[in-house]
Amino acid sequence: MDKKQSAGIAAASLVTNGMTVGLGTGSTVLHVIKELKRRHDDEGLEFIAVPSSFPTRLLCIENGFEYRDLCDVDKLDIAFDGCDRVDDNLNVIKGGGAAQTVEKVFACMADKFVIVADDSKYVRTLSGDVDVPVEVIECAWRSVQASLDKLGYESKLRNAGKKDGLVITDNGNIVLDIRLKGDEDLLALNNAVTLLPGVLEIGIFIGIADCAYVGTDNGCKIIYKNLH
Numbered sequence: 199m200d201k202k203q204s205a206g207i208a209a210a211s212l213v214t215n216g217m218t219v220g221l222g223t224g225s226t227v228l229h230v231i232k233e234l235k236r237r238h239d240d241e242g243l244e245f246i247a248v249p250s251s252f253p254t255r256l257l258c259i260e261n262g263f264e265y266r267d268l269c270d271v272d273k274l275d276i277a278f279d280g281c282d283r284v285d286d287n288l289n290v291i292k293g294g295g296a297a298q299t300v301e302k303v304f305a306c307m308a309d310k311f312v313i314v315a316d317d318s319k320y321v322r323t324l325s326g327d328v329d330v331p332v333e334v335i336e337c338a339w340r341s342v343q344a345s346l347d348k349l350g351y352e353s354k355l356r357n358a359g360k361k362d363g364l365v366i367t368d369n370g371n372i373v374l375d376i377r378l379k380g381d382e383d384l385l386a387l388n389n390a391v392t393l394l395p396g397v398l399e400i401g402i403f404i405g406i407a408d409c410a411y412v413g414t415d416n417g418c419k420i421i422y423k424n425l426h
């Protein structure tokens with residue numbers, strides 16, 4: 199079985215009748231959605247879906263899910279989302295799609311936040327092998343860049359490609375990408391960066407995920423909080 203599919207199917211088993219279920223975005227969450235649809239049709243599973251993005255909202259409609267918008271609920275019983283990296287301590291890098299601000303709000307609204315990924319996303323400890331996005335309001339980008347420099351992080355504006363110009367987030371802002379060093383205090387970095395005037399969010403999720411379902415060649419490996 200495909201690794202993302204094995205993670206998605208295993209993670210979807212956490213949903214029980216009557217739950218309000220946050221559905222994130224991406225190719226692994228798609229398998230959670232497919233399995234929830236199967237369980238709805240075959241087992242009569244009833245739940246209310248809350249999509250984190252417009253593409254996932256369309257999938258909820260296509261699959262006939264009862265759904266609510268994120269702004270119409272104050273908490274989620276459980277939420278699923280993909281990631282760019284997850285480590286043994288459930289530290290997570292998100293924001294490949296530049297949607298980390300809404301995704302962090304969404305994740306923190308959930309009683310249980312579940313990462314779904316294949317093992318290409320799994321690392322023992324987060325390091326600097328992928329970009330970490332910092333969402334910034336336009337007028338603050340130079341001052342935020344200077345502050346990031348002072349913190350020891352070179353940053354670059356995220357570009358969509360030669361012809362497409364800068365990436366603009368769903369909130370109408372721009373993104374400065376940094377790379378982790380690998381030996382830093384991640385919570386201290388999160389706090390220092392999110393305190394900078396003009397910064398909305400950074401794409402590191404520390405102490406937020408409750409577990410990660412990681413698809414491997416040998417089935418789905420589950421990483422639980424505080425169990426290693």
Ligand code: DER
Binds near residue numbers: 224293294
């Ligand atoms: O966090 C992100 O932005 C990621 O890009 C993620 O959501 C992608 O997930 P996928 O590998 O399951 O498509």
